[in-house]
Amino acid sequence: MTALLAIESLSVAYGHVEAVSGVSLGVDAGEIVTVIGANGAGKSTLLNAALGLLPAAQGTVRFDGRDMAAVEAEDRVGLGLCLVAEKRELFGTMTVEDNLVLGGFRTERRLAAETLGAVFDRFPRLKERRGQLAGTLSGGERQMLAMGRALMSRPRLLMLDEPSLGLAPKIVADIFAIIADLRASGVAILLVEQNARAALNAADRGYVMELGRISIEGTSATLAGDPRIAASYLGVGHG
Known part of the structure; x- marks a missing residue:
């Protein structure tokens, strides 16, 4: 194979x-x-x-x-093929949701909306903070956002x-x-x-x-x- x-x-x-x-x-x-x-x-x-x-x-x-x-x-x-970098490289002055939407910029609109819903299902904390600026998130939340943004590219x-x-052991x-x-x-x-x-x-x-x-x-x-x-x-x- x-x-x-x-x-x-x-x-x-x-x-x-x-x-x-x-x-x-x-x-x-x-x-x-x-x-x-x-x-x-x-x-x-x-x-x-x-x-x-x-x-x-x-x-x-x-x-x-x-x-x-x-x-x-x-x-x-x-x-x-997608990479979540060590420094996470988020846009701190943009909201959680806008960071995620950027991750799906190459995806057809209907699929992007569907994928956003799936990302929120996988990361309920991001859904709760969808309107919050990424720069104000905790370290664990930033890592989840970086992973969620990558998943937007399917x-x-x-x-x-x-x-x-x-990250703290519980978050790890x-x-x-x-x-x-x-x-x-x-x-x-x-x-x-x-x-x-x-x-x-x-x-x-x-x-x-x-x-x-x-x-x-x-x-x-x-x-x-x-x-x-x-x-x-x-x-x-x-x-």
Whole structure:
């Protein structure tokens, strides 16, 4: 079966500094895949390159079998590949509802209205605050809004960059419950996350990224049971 997202031998550089080096990974339809690693490992760069926000120095990104080399970022979104950035990038002086509507700007009007209703059903808190300025939301609400705005584009694969960053444990649990629910509804997920324990609990498979390269890959159960990963990322000592 062809992977929904297939990244092959991808390298990305900032000037003469290679941030991602020869990375290959895949995400199948209906699957949650996580990339874990320390801050600065190249995880966000990988996602930005997958969406076309950063140019690849070499390698390929294929979505649903199609080479994305000549496809602009906004057109990749139109094909069903979407990113929720770490900084969430909301329009703080616009209302919750207006932020969501912007997320569906490429969607036919009837479908956009239908999708907005579905987003409000999934995030009741956003519906309650639909007229509130996005800049006045709590951290958890902003993350929900960023995810809701991405869902307005009706993605087939949602890339999430550090969705739990800076959030209280209860909100983190809520966010990961939403991630599981999205997969159940048919949306594939590529999850970049420093909270390795939560990420591996949610994902089917995972990759460990270190210094711009994939160092280990496997099922989530295999990675969670690896002593090196337990010691480095799960806070479990050995020996």
